[in-house]
Amino acid sequence: MSEETGLKDQLEQLVRLQEIDNRLVILKGEMARIPERIETARRFMVETQSQLAQNHAEGETCNQRKREKERDLETCEERLSKARNRQNEIKTNKEYQAHLQEIEAFKVEKGRVEEELLALMERLDLYKRKETELAQTVKAAEQKFESEQQQLEKQSEALKAEGGGVEKEREVIVPAVDPKLLKMYQKIKSLHRAWAVVPIRHGICGGCHMNIPPQMITEVRARQRILTCSQCQRILYWPSSVEPPAAINEAGSPQAPAASS
Numbered sequence: 001m002s003e004e005t006g007l008k009d010q011l012e013q014l015v016r017l018q019e020i021d022n023r024l025v026i027l028k029g030e031m032a033r034i035p036e037r038i039e040t041a042r043r044f045m046v047e048t049q050s051q052l053a054q055n056h057a058e059g060e061t062c063n064q065r066k067r068e069k070e071r072d073l074e075t076c077e078e079r080l081s082k083a084r085n086r087q088n089e090i091k092t093n094k095e096y097q098a099h100l101q102e103i104e105a106f107k108v109e110k111g112r113v114e115e116e117l118l119a120l121m122e123r124l125d126l127y128k129r130k131e132t133e134l135a136q137t138v139k140a141a142e143q144k145f146e147s148e149q150q151q152l153e154k155q156s157e158a159l160k161a162e163g164g165g166v167e168k169e170r171e172v173i174v175p176a177v178d179p180k181l182l183k184m185y186q187k188i189k190s191l192h193r194a195w196a197v198v199p200i201r202h203g204i205c206g207g208c209h210m211n212i213p214p215q216m217i218t219e220v221r222a223r224q225r226i227l228t229c230s231q232c233q234r235i236l237y238w239p240s241s242v243e244p245p246a247a248i249n250e251a252g253s254p255q256a257p258a259a260s261s
Contacts, residue, residue: 020170055131210231
């Protein structure tokens with residue numbers, strides 16, 4: 001095997017390793033977000049359950065006040081009835097006028113309690129209607145959460161399975177890469193995240209997009225030795241035979257490193 005062929009094979013293995021490593025980063029990022037997505041769905045369900053519980057508690061308080069007002073109304077009616085029954089005991093005109101004032105006061109009090117009772121009954125009716133609506137919302141939210149949770153758990157399992165397969169492929173490729181070149185790749189990748197090996201396109205580094213000197217381009221095309229960009233220190237290759245994989249951006253999404261013309 002010629003030196004050129006050997007170097008070409010090493011670059012191909014390195015580019016494939018980079019593709020695998022970038023894919024693993026994406027898979028790990030997606031898996032890391034799944035618990036958060038499950039928690040987001042759960043929070044909505046819990047929020048609706050809390051609203052239902054709060055409405056129920058407020059409705060119970062309103063119902064309790066309604067029962068108290070009903071007892072107050074019974075008391076007012078009893079007082080008014082007793083006052084009216086005392087009419088036969090009145091002896092003088094002064095007592096009669098006082099008796100009328102007492103009855104009028106009891107009527108006013110009874111009217112006030114009746115108004116308060118009516119307001120509580122209307123408010124209680126609103127709580128009951130709202131509880132019916134919230135109960136339907138909670139049921140829908142619980143069903144949605146259960147469905148989303150199942151889907152996300154299946155997605156998590158699929159990501160784990162894919163990640164396991166990619167890890168196994170990595171275990172096969174790593175031993176095929178020259179140890180010194182592998183160490184160099186790992187060091188560069190620790191500095192530049194997704195991209196350690198980049199193509200030269202239109203005379204420009206595919207990593208930092210700076211111009212590559214013509215002499216270096218000639219040497220890279222000759223594939224006699226490993227060359228790096230003088231600006232970003234990434235490993236360079238000529239893309240005629242080795243094409244780069246999709247990279248990942250800051251958010252973890254695929255992104256190609258092609259330079260502009």
